[in-house]
Amino acid sequence: MYTLGIDIGSTTSKCVILEDGERIAAKSLVAAGTGTKGPMEAFHGVLSKAGLARADISAVTATGYGRATFGEADGELSELSCHGKGVHFAEPDCRTIIDIGGQDAKVIRLSDNGVLSDFVMNDKCAAGTGRFLDVMANILQLGIEELEIYAARAKSPVRISSTCTVFAESEVISQLSQNVNIDDLVAGICDSVAARTAALARRAGIKDKVCMSGGVAQNGGVRLALAKELGAEVFCVADAQYMGALGAAIAGYERKRKESAFAV
Numbered sequence: 001m002y003t004l005g006i007d008i009g010s011t012t013s014k015c016v017i018l019e020d021g022e023r024i025a026a027k028s029l030v031a032a033g034t035g036t037k038g039p040m041e042a043f044h045g046v047l048s049k050a051g052l053a054r055a056d057i058s059a060v061t062a063t064g065y066g067r068a069t070f071g072e073a074d075g076e077l078s079e080l081s082c083h084g085k086g087v088h089f090a091e092p093d094c095r096t097i098i099d100i101g102g103q104d105a106k107v108i109r110l111s112d113n114g115v116l117s118d119f120v121m122n123d124k125c126a127a128g129t130g131r132f133l134d135v136m137a138n139i140l141q142l143g144i145e146e147l148e149i150y151a152a153r154a155k156s157p158v159r160i161s162s163t164c165t166v167f168a169e170s171e172v173i174s175q176l177s178q179n180v181n182i183d184d185l186v187a188g189i190c191d192s193v194a195a196r197t198a199a200l201a202r203r204a205g206i207k208d209k210v211c212m213s214g215g216v217a218q219n220g221g222v223r224l225a226l227a228k229e230l231g232a233e234v235f236c237v238a239d240a241q242y243m244g245a246l247g248a249a250i251a252g253y254e255r256k257r258k259e260s261a262f263a264v
């Protein structure tokens with residue numbers, strides 16, 4: 001049985017096709033999120049990569065910010081539950097998930113059997129999210145994937161004191177005009193996101209093993225700064241940005257299994 005999960009985020013659409021609830025058959029990512037053609041492109045992209053048609057898919061489950069708007073889905077589930085299911089599948093030992101996406105950050109606690117037990121979320125402020133990093137990368141004319149390379153070379157990270165993205169933007173521009181070292185500036189930007197996320201994580205309470213999911217998990221600069229802030233090792237789940245879509249595909253599989261058990 002094939003089930004498909006689609007995570008329609010603020011910046012990116014992600015799809016995963018799961019075979020028999022066990023194996024990832026294909027995945028796709030389009031850097032365009034809710035309100036764009038991105039979700040449909042990701043959907044058709046993953047079907048074509050798997051060599052499957054819509055009729056071959058038993059369940060299509062949508063999650064993410066735009067989950068209610070996707071006509072191809074026959075079910076939907078919250079991002080919190082989907083990230084929980086996805087990360088538990090990928091890293092069964094994980095007990096704390098730190099998910100930083102394009103417009104929010106969540107800290108999710110899992111019980112020993114992988115069930116969501118608690119969460120704390122920042123969805124009110126762009127600081128401490130991917131949006132903050134996107135804005136800063138844009139000012140510095142760097143690709144988002146380059147930030148970790150610069151941060152790794154830093155000798156003395158610059159402290160970004162503004163807690164608001166708009167003011168921090170002015171602060172970074174002012175630092176640039178003073179010819180501050182770019183590596184130190186990028187490290188300071190990563191530190192700023194980590195400090196905000198660590199405050200969330202402390203509210204939720206940290207339990208090992210701590211894993212990051214979401215697009216920002218790929219930024220080694222943020223991961224390292226977060227580990228320092230928390231005094232705990234912070235792992236990046238493989239395919240971190242796909243964890244919501246994976247969890248949605250798992251949820252579809254569980255739903256179909258339940259339905260067929262009732263049908264017997």
Ligand code: ADP
Pocket residue numbers: 008009010011012013033064100101102103104129130131133134144145146213214215216217218219241
């Ligand atoms: P959403 O679901 O809200 O669209 P995602 O979990 O897909 O969010 O994460 C999007 C964010 O991930 C972007 O805002 C960007 O900052 C970050 N990101 C994406 N790709 C990379 C990468 N290769 N390296 C570092 N950060 C990345």
